[in-house]
Amino acid sequence: MKYGQNIIILVPMKLLVYVPLLTPRIKYIFNFIFNDVLKTQVGFSSNLAEFKQSELPKISYAEHPVAGELFFKNSDLLLGHNIVQPNIKTTVFGDTIVPFAVDGSALPFDVFAASFYFVSRYEEYLPFKQTENNTFSAEQSLQHKLKLLEIPIIDAWALILKNLLLKKFPNLLFFSKHFSFNPVVCMVPSRSVKSGRIARVASKLISKVGARFTPNKYNIDKQVEIKSFIQSLHDPYGSPAHFYYNRPKDLLNEYQGELRLPESCLKSINAGITNDFRMGYPRTPGFRAGTCTPFHWYDLQLEKTTHLLLHPIAVNDYSLKIDKNFNTGQILNQWRSLFDTVHLLQGSFYMLWHQDNLLSGDKGRPGRKLYKEMLGTFLPLTHDL
Secondary structure, three states: OEEOOOOEEOOOOOEEEEOOOOOHHHHHHHHHHHHHHOOOOEEEEOOHHHHHHOOOOEEEEEOOOOOOOEEEEOOOHHHOOOOOOOOOOOEEEOOEEEOOEOOOOOOOEOHHHHHHHHHOOHHHHOOOOOOOOOOOOHHHOHHHHOOOOOOOHHHHHHHHHHHHHHHHOOOOOOOOOOOEEEEEEEOOOOOOOOOHHHHHHHHHHHHHHHOOOOOOHHHHHHHHHHHHHHHHHHHHHOOOOEEEOOOOHHHOOOHHHOOOOOHHHHHHHHOOOOEEEEEOOOOOOOOOOOOOOOEEEEEOOOOEEEEEEEEEEEEEOOHHHHOOOOOHHHHHHHHHHHHHHHHHOOOEEEEEEEHHHOOOOHHHHHHHHHHHHHHHHHHHHOOOO
16 A cells, blocks of 8 residues: 555555466456456466466466465366367265366366357357257256356356455455446347248348338337337436347348357457347346356457457347247246345346337237336335445
8 A cells, every 4th residue: 555645545455366378268257257247456476386376366277386476277178279078077066067167276177168159159169059040049058057157157156256256355355346227128029939031131231221211110109109118117217228239240140149250259249349239148037148247259260359249138128929828927037036136246147138029009008017027026125325
């Protein structure tokens, strides 16, 4: 600490990480966990003499420990620069089963490799059984198989890392995080679930022809009414909703807004988009990327961090289209469980709604009722946070 005239200025202590080889993958996931999730600072060194002499809080991520530091044994995933099927060994950690088991480490698994595997969506670059829309289903994910899908597991692991670090380095400074509730209403009309090739071709023709005319006034009136209705529901809670209107030309043919990697992210980047709200499973609530913290997309093919910020969607109302006779109580209980977990971890809870489920009249009545009850269930305990 530096002392001035009756003023104490806190100088953040940077966490120093020793890595024999600093790869793009290591730099990405360490920066995400420590800078973005835990709100501290991290630096790297591959110089043993420099690392040993440093008085900073320090850890090592290597094959063997250096000298009394907090040691995390690495696995092979973050050392590579190609996309191959990894050999994933699991182990028990608390009441969960976790991947990338290691021995002789501060944790019984490589938390950094596991986090990278999830947040980069590594498994979606490997051969998988495609759905009818050529997308990756939640049931194929490793999180689903390990029963981790409904937990933002990277944020939970990060909290464990924080406790380990504070126990050894009590002066290491972590800045505070704040929970946020973010319903995003997509004001783009959805296509039919059974659209198929003919409808996709028709969509292309309509989009080309439509570009020559002014926007449909009827659709604009619907959007104005929906926005006014949603804002009226939010006003008593002091919590805003977010509205998304225009889908760029390059994204017009994305099926129901589903994310396909890497094509969808590349299209977003080429269209000049910097924020993407599709990182979730349309039919299955949970955390597709294993986190409730927005993150920059890592391009596994080029091995680099991009400027595209992905916002993890925990809930997508698309599931309501599949089950027209949904049970409101059961849905709200499931959503509330996800909400409470994110709130506990001081993360960002994103929900994606679509205008087709919020129309006035009979068609949108179930969705409107659910949205209103959802706010009443979520916000009375949290609107002042």
